[in-house]
Each structure stands twice: as structure tokens, then as C-alpha cells.
Amino acid sequence: MDLLLQLLWNGIVTGSLIALVALGLTLIYGVGGFLQFAHGELVAVGAYSFMVSHKYWGWPVVPALLLTLGVTLLVGLLIERVFFRPLRDRDALIPLVVSIGLSIGIQALILIGFGAGILTISDGAAPNMALLSGHLLATPVQIIALVTSLLLMLGLQSFLTYTRPGKMLRAVSSNRSLASMFGLSADSAMRWIFGIGTVLAAVAGVFLGYEQNLEPTMGVQIGIMAFAALILGAVGSVPGAIVGAYIIGILQSLLVGYGVIPSGFTAAIPFVVLILMLLVKPAGLFGTRFTAIRH
Amino acid sequence: MKYTAFSAFAVLLLAGCGSQVTAPTGTSTTASTTPTAEAPAPTVEPFVIGGVLPLTGDGAIYGTAVQQAAMLAVEDINAAGGIHDRPLEVRWEDGKCNPKDASAAAQKLVNIDKVPVIFGGGCSGETLAAAPITEKAQVILFSPMSSSPDVTEAGDFVFRNFPSDSIQGKIMAEYANEKGYQKVAMLTEQTDYAVAVARVFQEYFAGEVMEETFLSTESDFKTRITKIKNADADALFLNPQTPAKMELLMKQLQEQQVMLPILGNEFIATDNGKYVLAFRDFLGDRDVAGAAFLGVDTPAFQDFVTRYEAQYGPIEIANYAGVAYDGMHILGNILNHIPNPSDTAAIRDSLYAMPVYAGISGDMAFDENGDVTNLAHTLLVFNGTDFVPAE
Structure with missing residues (x-):
């Protein structure tokens, strides 16, 4: 029982971080109509910004976090403005290819700036807490990560459902030309989407940096899991991305934890899910086809 | 690994984007290299050998120390007249601690630079990948730090002056x-490296081994640790490739x-225990042990450390650096010993027949497989504050 609890917890923590990244991807797909391959790199940008401000400069967590969100947001918006806006009405393949290039470019810049080695935000282990009368071990970072992720997901869902900009985004995603007739600009929609996605990715980056460590390719690893979550849930669907992310996280944890597959194949699980879904149900669990943002 | 290549490609792309700035620099570098070779001033051409070490990435912590130590030996050799009165020069390539980059580096050194000797590789994966290339071209591959037992069988032209992990795995299994x-x-x-340590351990360990593996690209071990925790094991064996991963494993073990x-x-x-320093309290008074190559604490070794630190700053992994310093000296001696270097x-043949060389890290010679003799790992046990040799 303890094993199951701990494995579920591990999976849920990982799933929450995957979800934060997958949400950005799904929003960008919903509004922009393309897969943003460099989205995982924004996780790395967030993690490195936080490490620099918090660890190197010694800033307290809150200002460091604010700076991290600011820097990452700037990078995200810049990417949108410089690379994706000019390509907006082009075939979806073109921004996809550009984003692959961007992913490589951002990794290379991190590599130049910080080297290829593993870096950490906190030296030593986080203090751990025994929950459920000792049946489960969790670290405060994990708990904060889980709670924050859940709040952000709820916030996003309410934003899309109840606020004017949220409704606007959904309008644009379901019919871009019709929306523009009502004065909803696709430009500002894309800015919103990139902004939201980037902030979520930056938060994931900070938690990932605490939970594991920092390396230039960290965005690729989480990015792949987020892609798998997206395909699993349904590309463009908000609940789909969240459910997909938790399934990937928990599946990985249970399959390896119970020895169903050898641990050396852990990293292959998202790929297997991705391939299986594309073969069996390409539209995803929540989808009928690749389509607009559903909330 | 794929992404390392991608990253390199991206650097090229970026360099290409800034072509107005980069192109002239690139050209001038090439231009300046060529005249040096043609310049009338140097009367003797340097004697060039190759070097392959992990100079970037997680493995760079050794690669850099080993390279710098080797260059101190090169200084000594050149101060004493070089190789048959020609200055010794090492052309370094980055093996990045992986087989792919190391084999590319070896191909370049063998086929383009046509070196007779390669000092390297560093990580075992580098040496094992370079060996088929150097062996075919009958080029000497001399590793100052690869410890995989597989290096023993890697070829007739392959040597190393670092002890094999067959010793390390065996010591730990016997313990x-x-x-x-x-x-x-x-x-x-x-x-x-790590797979070989595991294999030797399993060979000599009398009990049951539950082996969990992970890729170098992974950094989330929570689930594997949970699994181990629930597996009724009597002990845990941590077997990563780098100190960085050892720290990460420790961190996640403590969290659980x-x-x-x-x-x-x-x-x-x-x-x-430098790399688990932050975890001393967590380790506490349980049984903790590892086998490491200690080197020797002789005055000659201390002099080397002083000289190294004066030139490069604080020394990392001094035991590896010392062996590398000895390794380069051995090569210098042999190249000077034979009529045609x-x-x-x-x-x-001279390496196989070499009498015992009294190095700063100990007395060294080579056995019939090109493995160093006399050097070995020592079993170290944690006493709550320090790792001390077991009696």
C-alpha cells in the first residue's frame, strides 16, 4: 500500500509539471494552429533565470521568481513577435520547423552561457515530510509544486471560461476569420497565448530545477513528455492536456515502480504512448480531431 | 546524445547567422595557422601527438584536470629538449565523454593529423570507441583515466596507466x-564505465543483485528509489558515471x-567523499563504502599539486591528474627512447617492455594487455566524517 501511495505521489508530482508545459503547447496549437517545438526550452529559460537570480545573486525566492517570470515572459513574447507572427498565415509546417530550429538555438545559447554540466538550485536535499501518518514521503517543494500547478490550471480554466480575453481567445481559436470580423485581433490573441504558456512553462522550470537539476537539454525531456500528454489527451484541449499529463506521469511511475518494464526504459514510455495513440486514436482521448481550444 | 549534435549544429547555425562577424574571424584563424607552419622562424617542426578527453559536459571535470596535468608534463618534456630535439605538441579534441564524439575525434587525429599516438580517451566510452579506429591504423591509444575492464581487451596498441575497474567491482563485491x-x-x-563496474560486481557478489538502470539524460529517479525502498534489499549500490549524478542520486535518496x-x-x-559532502548527516553512522583510486601521498606528488595549483588554481580530482601527469611522462620517455618516434x-613494443617507471602516483609498468600494473583501487569506509581506508 505504501508503495502504491508513494508511486502515485511521484507520478502526480511529475504529472503536474508535465501539465504546466502541455497546457502552453495546447493553447498555442489551439489559437496558432501549430505545434511549438521550442516550448520546452522556455522551461529551461525559467529554470536558469531562477537559478541565476536566487542562487548566484542570492535574491530571496519571491523577487527571484518575479524576475524569472519577467525574463521568461520577455523571451516568450519576443519569440512570438520575431519568429511566429510573420509566419502566422503560412502552412502549419513552417512555424513547426522554425520552432525546431529555435529549440536547438536556445539550447545552444544556454550551453554557451552555462556549459553542458549539471547545475542545481539547492545544494543538498530538501527536508522531507511524512504525510498520512508516515505512509508517504513528500518534500515541501513537491507539495508547493502540486498545489501551484492545480491553482494555475483552475485559474486558466476560469480565465478561458469567464473573462473577456479568455472568451476572445476561444473565439479566435474556433474561427479565426469570423473572430476578426468582430474586432478580435489574432495578433493580440497570440500574444496572450504565448504569455500564458510562457508563464506556466517558467513555473514548471523553477519546480523542475528544485526537484531535479538544470541542464541545457532539460526542456527537451519535459517537452517530449508534454507532447505525449498532448497527443494522449487531444491536441488543443485544455482538460485533455491536463489528463494526458497525469496519465503519463502516473503510468511511468507505476510501470517502472512495479517492475512491469525495466527501469532503463523509463524514458521510452512517453514515446510508446505517443506512437500508440497516433496509431490507435490520433485525435486523443478527449478529441474528435485536431481542433480548437476546448475548455 | 542526439541533442549534443543538434546543439553543435545550432552553434554552427548561429555562427552562420552572424556571418558578417564570424566569417572574417574564421578566415583569419585559418590564415594565421598556415603562416605559422610556413614561417621561416621555427627551425624544427613540432612533434605532434593527439589528445582525446571529455573537455565539455559532465565529464569535463576530469577531462580538464587531466589535460592540464598532461600539459605540465609536456612543459617538462619540452624544457628537457622535447622529443628528439623537436618540441612536443598535443592536438586536443573533445570526446565529450561519449562514443560518438570520441570516434569522430579519433578519425580526425588518425586520418587528417596522422598522429602516431593519441593520449586518451578519458571516459571509458571514449577509449572503447576510439580503439577500433586507432587499432586499425596501428596508432597508439594511451588512456590516462579509462577504467572499464573492457579496455583490457581493446587492442594491441591500446594502453592505460589507470587501474581497471575489475579491481573496483571485485573489491566492492568482496566487501x-x-x-x-x-x-x-x-x-x-x-x-x-558504470555497466562494467556492475558486471564485475555481479560476477563476484555471492548474493542477489536487483539492478535498476537509467540513461545519462535522465534526472528523475524518484520511482526507481521508491521501488528499491520496497524491495527488501540489504544494501544499495550507487553506480553513476559522474560526480554530478552521484549528488543527484544522494539528494533523491535523502528526500525519500x-x-x-x-x-x-x-x-x-x-x-x-567530496561529492557527497552535503549528505554527511544523512549518511550518518550506517555502513557506507566505496573503492577509489587514491594515488600516493609522496613529496613528489605534493610538489606536483603545488605546481598545478600555482598554474591553474585549485586541483579537481588530484588522483586522476597525477596519473595523467605520469602518463604523459611515460610517453615522452618512450618516444625519446626509440630511434624513430x-x-x-x-x-x-617499448611500452610492453618498459621497466618500472617511478611516477608521482606510484610505480607503473604494463602487463601483456597494456594494463598498468601495481596501481589499484582501495576500499574506503565512511566513519561518520571521513572516508578512511579499510584495514
Whole structure:
């Protein structure tokens, strides 16, 4: 029982971080109509910004976090403005290819700036807490990560459902030309989407940096899991991305934890899910086809 | 690994984007190299050998130390007249601690630079990947730090002056047997070095081994640790490729409060447990042991450390650096000893026949497989504050 609890917890923590990244991807797909391959790199940008401000400069967590969100947001918006806006009405393949290039470019810049080695935000282990009368071990970072992720997901869902900009985004995603007739600009929609996605990715980056460590390719690893979550849930669907992310996280944890597959194949699980879904149900669990943002 | 290549490609792309700035620099570098060769001033051409070490990435922590130590030896050799009155020059290539980059580096050194000797590789994966290339071209591959047992069989022209892990794995297995452990859970990184340590350990360990593996690209071990914690193992064996991964494993073990006895490969014990320093309280008074190559604490070694630190700053992994310094000196001696330093068969034969060399890290000679004799790992046990040699 303890094993199951701990494995579920591990999976849920990982799933929450995957979800934060997958949400950005799904929003960008919903509004922009393309897969943003460099989205995982924004996780790395967030993690490195936080490490620099918090660890190197010694800033307290809150200002460091604010700076991290600011820097990452700037990078995200810049990417949108410089690379994706000019390509907006082009075939979806073109921004996809550009984003692959961007992913490589951002990794290379991190590599130049910080080297290829593993870096950490906190030296030593986080203090751990025994929950459920000792049946489960969790670290405060994990708990904060889980709670924050859940709040952000709820916030996003309410934003899309109840606020004017949220409704606007959904309008644009379901019919871009019709929306523009009502004065909803696709430009500002894309800015919103990139902004939201980037902030979520930056938060994931900070938690990932605490939970594991920092390396230039960290965005690729989480990015792949987020892609798998997206395909699993349904590309463009908000609940789909969240459910997909938790399934990937928990599946990985249970399959390896119970020895169903050898641990050396852990990293292959998202790929297997991705391939299986594309073969069996390409539209995803929540989808009928690749389509607009559903909330 | 794919992404390292991608990154390199991206650097090229970026360099290409800034072509107005980059192109002239690139050209001028090439231009300045060519005149040096043609310039009338140097009367003797340098004697060039190759070098392959992990100069970037996680493995760079050794690669850099080993390279700098080797360059100190090159200074000595050149101060004493070089190789047959020609200055010794090393053309360094980055093997990045992986087989792909190391084989590309070896191909370049063998086929383009046509060197008779390569000093390297560093990580075992580098040496094992370079060996088929150097062996075919009958080029000497002299590794100052690869410890995989597979290097023993890598070829007739392959030598190393670092002790094989067959010793390390065996010491740890015998220790586990002595402690009466029946079941050991093992966390092994999937690299040539770590897999070989695991293999030798399993060969000599009398009990059952539960082996969990991970890729170098992974950094989330929570689930594997949970699994091990629930597996009724008597002890845990940590077997990563780099100190960085050892720290990460320790961190996640502490977060899940794994209180088993911990055995480790050299990264747990080397330099008095430097890489697990932050976890001393967590380790506490449980049984913790690892086998590391200690080197020797002679005045000559201390002089070397002083000289190294004066030139490069604080020394990392001093035991590796010392062996590399000795390795380069051995090569210098052999190249000067034979009439034609480019005759690789003669270098090989002289290395096999070499009398004991009294290095700063100990007395060294080579056995029939090109493995160093006399040097060995030592079993180190944690006493609550320090890692001390077991009696």
C-alpha cells in the first residue's frame, strides 16, 4: 500500500509539471494552429533565470521568481513577435520547423552561457515530510509544486471560461476569420497565448530545477513528455492536456515502480504512448480531431 | 546524445547567422595557422601527438584536470629538449565523454593529423570507441583515466596507466560478501564505465543483485528509489558515471529517506567523499563504502599539486591528474627512447617492455594487455566524517 501511495505521489508530482508545459503547447496549437517545438526550452529559460537570480545573486525566492517570470515572459513574447507572427498565415509546417530550429538555438545559447554540466538550485536535499501518518514521503517543494500547478490550471480554466480575453481567445481559436470580423485581433490573441504558456512553462522550470537539476537539454525531456500528454489527451484541449499529463506521469511511475518494464526504459514510455495513440486514436482521448481550444 | 549534435549544429547555425562577424574571424584563424607552419622562424617542426578527453559536459571535470596535468608534463618534456630535439605538441579534441564524439575525434587525429599516438580517451566510452579506429591504423591509444575492464581487451596498441575497474567491482563485491549482504539493489547509469563496474560486481557478489538502470539524460529517479525502498534489499549500490549524478542520486535518496547501507563506485569515496559532502548527516553512522583510486601521498606528488595549483588554481580530482601527469611522462620517455618516434610498432613494443617507471602516483609498468600494473583501487569506509581506508 505504501508503495502504491508513494508511486502515485511521484507520478502526480511529475504529472503536474508535465501539465504546466502541455497546457502552453495546447493553447498555442489551439489559437496558432501549430505545434511549438521550442516550448520546452522556455522551461529551461525559467529554470536558469531562477537559478541565476536566487542562487548566484542570492535574491530571496519571491523577487527571484518575479524576475524569472519577467525574463521568461520577455523571451516568450519576443519569440512570438520575431519568429511566429510573420509566419502566422503560412502552412502549419513552417512555424513547426522554425520552432525546431529555435529549440536547438536556445539550447545552444544556454550551453554557451552555462556549459553542458549539471547545475542545481539547492545544494543538498530538501527536508522531507511524512504525510498520512508516515505512509508517504513528500518534500515541501513537491507539495508547493502540486498545489501551484492545480491553482494555475483552475485559474486558466476560469480565465478561458469567464473573462473577456479568455472568451476572445476561444473565439479566435474556433474561427479565426469570423473572430476578426468582430474586432478580435489574432495578433493580440497570440500574444496572450504565448504569455500564458510562457508563464506556466517558467513555473514548471523553477519546480523542475528544485526537484531535479538544470541542464541545457532539460526542456527537451519535459517537452517530449508534454507532447505525449498532448497527443494522449487531444491536441488543443485544455482538460485533455491536463489528463494526458497525469496519465503519463502516473503510468511511468507505476510501470517502472512495479517492475512491469525495466527501469532503463523509463524514458521510452512517453514515446510508446505517443506512437500508440497516433496509431490507435490520433485525435486523443478527449478529441474528435485536431481542433480548437476546448475548455 | 542526439541533442549534443543538434546543439553543435545550432552553434554552427548561429555562427552562420552572424556571418558578417564570424566569417572574417574564421578566415583569419585559418590564415594565421598556415603562416605559422610556413614561417621561416621555427627551425624544427613540432612533434605532434593527439589528445582525446571529455573537455565539455559532465565529464569535463576530469577531462580538464587531466589535460592540464598532461600539459605540465609536456612543459617538462619540452624544457628537457622535447622529443628528439623537436618540441612536443598535443592536438586536443573533445570526446565529450561519449562514443560518438570520441570516434569522430579519433578519425580526425588518425586520418587528417596522422598522429602516431593519441593520449586518451578519458571516459571509458571514449577509449572503447576510439580503439577500433586507432587499432586499425596501428596508432597508439594511451588512456590516462579509462577504467572499464573492457579496455583490457581493446587492442594491441591500446594502453592505460589507470587501474581497471575489475579491481573496483571485485573489491566492492568482496566487501558486500564479507558484510553478509544477501540482496543488493543497484542503480547503474547506462554507460560503458558504470555497466562494467556492475558486471564485475555481479560476477563476484555471492548474493542477489536487483539492478535498476537509467540513461545519462535522465534526472528523475524518484520511482526507481521508491521501488528499491520496497524491495527488501540489504544494501544499495550507487553506480553513476559522474560526480554530478552521484549528488543527484544522494539528494533523491535523502528526500525519500532511504536508510539502507550504501555502497558506491569511486564517486562516493573519491577525494574523501567530496561529492557527497552535503549528505554527511544523512549518511550518518550506517555502513557506507566505496573503492577509489587514491594515488600516493609522496613529496613528489605534493610538489606536483603545488605546481598545478600555482598554474591553474585549485586541483579537481588530484588522483586522476597525477596519473595523467605520469602518463604523459611515460610517453615522452618512450618516444625519446626509440630511434624513430613515429614508429608506432616500436612505441608499442617499448611500452610492453618498459621497466618500472617511478611516477608521482606510484610505480607503473604494463602487463601483456597494456594494463598498468601495481596501481589499484582501495576500499574506503565512511566513519561518520571521513572516508578512511579499510584495514
